[in-house]
Each structure stands twice: as structure tokens, then as C-alpha cells.
Amino acid sequence: MSWLERLRDGLSKTRKQINDTAGFLGSDVRDVLTNRLDTIEDLEYALIAADVGRAATEEILADVRRAEGKNLQDALMDALTLQLEPDARRAEFRKLGFAPDARRKTVDPQGHVVMVIGVNGVGKTTTIAKLGQYYMTRGKSVMFAAGDTFRAAAGAQLGEWGERLGVPVIQGLEGGDPAAVAFDAASARTSRGTDLLFVDTAGRLHTKHNLMEELKKVRRVIEKADPGEPAEVWLVLDAVTGQNGLQQAKKFHESTPLTGVVVTKLDGTSKGGILVPIVRELGVPIKFIGVGEQPGDLQPFDSQEFVRALFDVNIPKS
Ligand SMILES: Nc1nc2c(ncn2[C@@H]2O[C@H](COP(=O)(O)OP(=O)(O)O)[C@@H](O)[C@H]2O)c(=O)[nH]1
Ligand SMILES: [Mg+2]
Structure with a gap:
């Protein structure tokens, strides 16, 4: 098993918490916002249950609402990715629109x-x-x-x-x-x-x-x-x-x-x-x-x- 598969398996309960509210993750954000606003509420509960925290959950939902034209899962994945970066890098990510060069390439310690x-x-x-x-x-x-x-x-x-x-x-x-x-x-x-x-x-x-x-x-x-x-x-x-x-x-x-x-x-x-x-x-x-x-x-x-x-x-x- 690759380390990513092990990580995926480790995260399966968290994934389930989010997915259980789903069936709708493939829907267009616009469609969800017009016809199924309760799914946004379900998503809110799921994120909080998954320990994401209230402040981040609010920002994630705001990002998702702005992501018309994307499907809900992609919008959610982008919003979560942003929340996993410290403030400065979050701004950089937003600006560069998730370009690969915005990603951290090195984890070399600053000193010795x-x-x-x-x-x-x-x-x-x-x-x-x-x-x-x-x-x-x-x-x-x-x-x-x-x-x-x-x-x-x-x-x-x-x-x-x-x-x-x-x-x-x-x-x-x-x-x-x-x-x-x-x-x-x-x-x-x-x-x-x-x-x-x-x-x-x-x-x-x-x-x-x-x-x-x-x-x-x-x-x-x-x-x-x-x-x-x-x-x-x-x-x-x-x-x-x-x-x-x-x-x-x-x-x-x-x-x-x-x-x-x-x-x-x-x-x-x-x-x-x-x-x-x-x-x-x-x-x-x-x-x-x-x-x-x-x-x-x-x-x-x-x-x-x-x-x-x-x-x-x-x-x-x-
Ligand atoms: N499954 C798993 N076990 C880990 C991981 N990192 C450490 N452990 C285990 O956690 C236990 C405690 O680790 P140890 O390094 O002695 O902790 P310390 O007291 O903080 O130094 C050991 O049995 C490690 O093998 C990990 O990433 N995954
Ligand atoms: Mg030790």
C-alpha cells in the first residue's frame, strides 16, 4: 500500500462524515444554492463534526457559495485546501488560483x-x-x-x-x-x-x-x-x-x-x-x-x- 493509500484509509471516517451528507457533491454549486440550500446546512454540520472548526467552516462555506460554475466537491476541495495553509500562503493561493508553483516545494529547515x-x-x-x-x-x-x-x-x-x-x-x-x-x-x-x-x-x-x-x-x-x-x-x-x-x-x-x-x-x-x-x-x-x-x-x-x-x-x- 502506498503512503497515500494509507493516508486515504486513515482519513476514511472523516471522508464519510462529509460524504454522508452527500450524494449531492457532484452537483453544480449554482444548482445547490438555488434548489437545495439545506445541503449547505448539512455540509456545515459535517465540517464541524469533522473537527474543522467553526471559523474555518464559515469561510469554507463562503468560498463554496462564491464558486458558481464548479461542482460542489471541487469547490469544497479548493476551499479546504486554502484552510490548510497559514494566512500568508492562503492569500498567495487565492491570488495564484491554485497554480502548482504556489505549492510548497521545500521543507528545508531555515538553519541547522x-x-x-x-x-x-x-x-x-x-x-x-x-x-x-x-x-x-x-x-x-x-x-x-x-x-x-x-x-x-x-x-x-x-x-x-x-x-x-x-x-x-x-x-x-x-x-x-x-x-x-x-x-x-x-x-x-x-x-x-x-x-x-x-x-x-x-x-x-x-x-x-x-x-x-x-x-x-x-x-x-x-x-x-x-x-x-x-x-x-x-x-x-x-x-x-x-x-x-x-x-x-x-x-x-x-x-x-x-x-x-x-x-x-x-x-x-x-x-x-x-x-x-x-x-x-x-x-x-x-x-x-x-x-x-x-x-x-x-x-x-x-x-x-x-x-x-x-x-x-x-x-x-x-
Ligand atoms: N501508526 C503510527 N504510529 C506512529 C506514528 N508516529 C509514531 N508512531 C508510534 O507512536 C508511538 C510513540 O512514539 P514515540 O516516538 O516514542 O513518541 P514520543 O513519546 O513522543 O517520543 C510508537 O509506538 C510509534 O511507533 C505514525 O505516524 N503512525
Ligand atoms: Mg520520545
């Missing part, structure tokens, strides 16, 4: 150090392994820092991935200071001239104030070891957690401003719509999506591709 944060179990460590593989196959040299010193198994887990992928891992002492590991790793990266350093972090409950303080400290020491870094702070979010995950994300964003989000476990969720409020409320782009547990199961996020998978349109067969 990427701090990876998020609560326990969302997939941080696995995502770091996947990112390592992704950038190595694109010719970058990579290092990992095992900054989750809180859980005994976490350092070992990253260490195993490092060995498997051939990526050096800077380890700290179990129960030791994660900031010390981050400092050592950031210093090692500059002296070795490695292209990219991914810093794993602990993910104890976000309600514990000290996790947020610890993350700020990790950030500060990286900056001290390598001024200007970390250029990127990526939050890993588990799509399965839906609205809950979004609330967590906001807390992280308040304490350590994010530059991107990686959404994991999209191969098995009924909460595909949650990506819309993630982008909208955090205002940062989704960089990658996780679609499985293997190092290759990571894809740069492409809003159009995602919406096509959601509607099961044009998915190449593996």
Missing part, C-alpha cells in the same frame, strides 16, 4: 538546529528518526540529541534509531539535565560542521509548568552554544487526539514559539479535519505528516495532496 517538542507518546522520537532518514537521503549530514532524559527508555530508543540509520546521537545521563545534552549537542554540531541537529525533548504533561520552563531553558542553551539557533521549533501532534491536541499545541506555542508542526498517526485517525484548526489557530505551517511507524513513513505536507486523499481523488495505485 531543529528542536522537537510535544507531549509523551505523540511520536517525537520516531519522527526524529524519520526526519533523519528524510534529510540524509537528500544529502544532508544529520545528528540527534537525546534530550528526553526524563524517561529511561527514551535515550535508548533514539540511540537504537541512530545506530540503525547511521546517525550520531549525543546522549546525556539518565535523569540528568536535558539542557546540558542540548548544549553539548549544539556545540558538537558546530565543531563538526554537521548540517542538521534534531533535539529530542521530554513530553511530560503539559499541565506541569516545569516542562514548559525546561523547554525554554533548552532553547536558551542552544542559543548560547550556537547563536541564532534553534532556527526551528517543531511541535509533534498526534492527529488521533483531535481537539485535545490542539489545546496542548497552544500551550506549547505560548511558551516556546513554534515554527512548524508535524502531525503524526494520520494513517489511523478519524480526526483528519483537525489539521484545519491546527494551521488556523497556531498560524504556523504543517511541515510533515506521519503515516506509519517506519522511518520512511514521513511525507512533506502538501495541502492539495492531503485534500485529494481526504476525498479519495486521484490516488495513484501502488
Whole structure:
């Protein structure tokens, strides 16, 4: 099965929520607006039930109403695609009318150090392994820092991935200071001239104030070891957690401003719509999506591709 097919299957419940109101998705928007206004109302409920959120739903419906001449599904797909882009890019998309060159082509980090944060179990460590593989196959040299010193198994887990992928891992002492590991790793990266350093972090409950303080400290020491870094702070979010995950994300964003989000476990969720409020409320782009547990199961996020998978349109067969 291709990753797109896995994504499509993962999104099938979300698709069903939207489709169930349908039968009318092939109709012309003008026809729906003149003869079947209640289907717009049904669509509104379906989008909200799919976790798309109220504000985005309103904009989507406004876009759909303006799309006379298109069929409802195409109008809906375009409107959803727009909502999956942060404000600035949404404007660009509107202007360019979904031209392919408006799409994101590269997800290269701005600088050299990427701090990876998020609560326990969302997939941080696995995502770091996947990112390592992704950038190595694109010719970058990579290092990992095992900054989750809180859980005994976490350092070992990253260490195993490092060995498997051939990526050096800077380890700290179990129960030791994660900031010390981050400092050592950031210093090692500059002296070795490695292209990219991914810093794993602990993910104890976000309600514990000290996790947020610890993350700020990790950030500060990286900056001290390598001024200007970390250029990127990526939050890993588990799509399965839906609205809950979004609330967590906001807390992280308040304490350590994010530059991107990686959404994991999209191969098995009924909460595909949650990506819309993630982008909208955090205002940062989704960089990658996780679609499985293997190092290759990571894809740069492409809003159009995602919406096509959601509607099961044009998915190449593996
Ligand atoms: N199905 C699926 N499982 C994932 C994905 N990403 C991570 N996982 C699994 O989620 C679990 C927790 O991952 P881990 O990286 O240890 O999370 P961490 O606590 O945030 O570091 C592991 O069993 C991973 O294999 C994904 O995209 N899809
Ligand atoms: Mg971990």
C-alpha cells in the first residue's frame, strides 16, 4: 500500500462524515444554492463534526457559495485546501488560483538546529528518526540529541534509531539535565560542521509548568552554544487526539514559539479535519505528516495532496 493509500484509509471516517451528507457533491454549486440550500446546512454540520472548526467552516462555506460554475466537491476541495495553509500562503493561493508553483516545494529547515517538542507518546522520537532518514537521503549530514532524559527508555530508543540509520546521537545521563545534552549537542554540531541537529525533548504533561520552563531553558542553551539557533521549533501532534491536541499545541506555542508542526498517526485517525484548526489557530505551517511507524513513513505536507486523499481523488495505485 502506498503512503497515500494509507493516508486515504486513515482519513476514511472523516471522508464519510462529509460524504454522508452527500450524494449531492457532484452537483453544480449554482444548482445547490438555488434548489437545495439545506445541503449547505448539512455540509456545515459535517465540517464541524469533522473537527474543522467553526471559523474555518464559515469561510469554507463562503468560498463554496462564491464558486458558481464548479461542482460542489471541487469547490469544497479548493476551499479546504486554502484552510490548510497559514494566512500568508492562503492569500498567495487565492491570488495564484491554485497554480502548482504556489505549492510548497521545500521543507528545508531555515538553519541547522531543529528542536522537537510535544507531549509523551505523540511520536517525537520516531519522527526524529524519520526526519533523519528524510534529510540524509537528500544529502544532508544529520545528528540527534537525546534530550528526553526524563524517561529511561527514551535515550535508548533514539540511540537504537541512530545506530540503525547511521546517525550520531549525543546522549546525556539518565535523569540528568536535558539542557546540558542540548548544549553539548549544539556545540558538537558546530565543531563538526554537521548540517542538521534534531533535539529530542521530554513530553511530560503539559499541565506541569516545569516542562514548559525546561523547554525554554533548552532553547536558551542552544542559543548560547550556537547563536541564532534553534532556527526551528517543531511541535509533534498526534492527529488521533483531535481537539485535545490542539489545546496542548497552544500551550506549547505560548511558551516556546513554534515554527512548524508535524502531525503524526494520520494513517489511523478519524480526526483528519483537525489539521484545519491546527494551521488556523497556531498560524504556523504543517511541515510533515506521519503515516506509519517506519522511518520512511514521513511525507512533506502538501495541502492539495492531503485534500485529494481526504476525498479519495486521484490516488495513484501502488
Ligand atoms: N501508526 C503510527 N504510529 C506512529 C506514528 N508516529 C509514531 N508512531 C508510534 O507512536 C508511538 C510513540 O512514539 P514515540 O516516538 O516514542 O513518541 P514520543 O513519546 O513522543 O517520543 C510508537 O509506538 C510509534 O511507533 C505514525 O505516524 N503512525
Ligand atoms: Mg520520545
